[in-house]
Amino acid sequence: METxxxxxxxVGAVLLSKKKVLVTAESCTGGGIATAITDIAGSSAWFDRAFVTYSNEAKMEMLGVSSETLSAFGAVSEPVVKEMVQGSLHHSNGTVAVAVSGIAGPSGGSVEKPVGTVCFAWMDLSGWLKIETCHFNGERAEVRRKAIHHALKELQKHFIDEQGSE
Structure with missing residues (x-):
């Protein structure tokens, strides 16, 4: 796995070349995606902000996630990350966004959603939307690191694939 x-x-180079601006909406990663991004000098040219919405209240207040969606599906669900990614674009200057919510462990899992379950959503203002759920093995820090890597890798993959189809 690359660093x-x-x-x-x-990711920054491709976003900059496409004049895209990223925003993140993070729960289980606790701002880790934003940290990885802002560790790069010059990232202010392609990164707007991060919403760290760990609690359900924060998801509702900061991103507009509906209480009905949270009640029906739970915070770790594809419908919730879809609303998170939409809300992050609506409440920022971003043109592309990633949202993540999951169960990093060691507790909090269930039979339906075991520890290591992480839901992702990516979206941009041109209409691209991708939503998926992954299962990562490992201790809490490893699950979080894998989730951060996956969030960035899928952004990179999308824009490389998009370049190839132009």
């Missing part, structure tokens, strides 16, 4: 620093640099 987060190298991956962040590569």
């Amino acid at each position: 987060l620093s190298r991956l962040s640099e590569e």
Whole structure:
């Protein structure tokens, strides 16, 4: 697995070349995606802000996630990350966003959503939307690191694939 620093640099380069501005909405990663990004000098040219919405109240207040969605599906769900990613674009100057919510452990898991379950959503203002749920093995720090890496890797992959289709 490449380093987060190298991956962040590569994501930044492609976002800069496409004149895109990233915003993050993070729960289980606790701002880790934003940290990886802002560790890169010059990232202010392609990164706007991060919403660290660990509690359900923060998801509702800062991102507009509905209480009905949270009640029906739980915070770790594809419907919730979809609302998180939409809200992050609505409440920022971003043009592309990633949202993540998961169960990093060691507790908090269930049969339906075991520890290591992480939901992601990526979206941009041109209409691209990708939502998926992954399961990562490992201790809390490793689950979080894998989630951060995956969030950035999928951004990179999307823009590389997009370049290839132009």
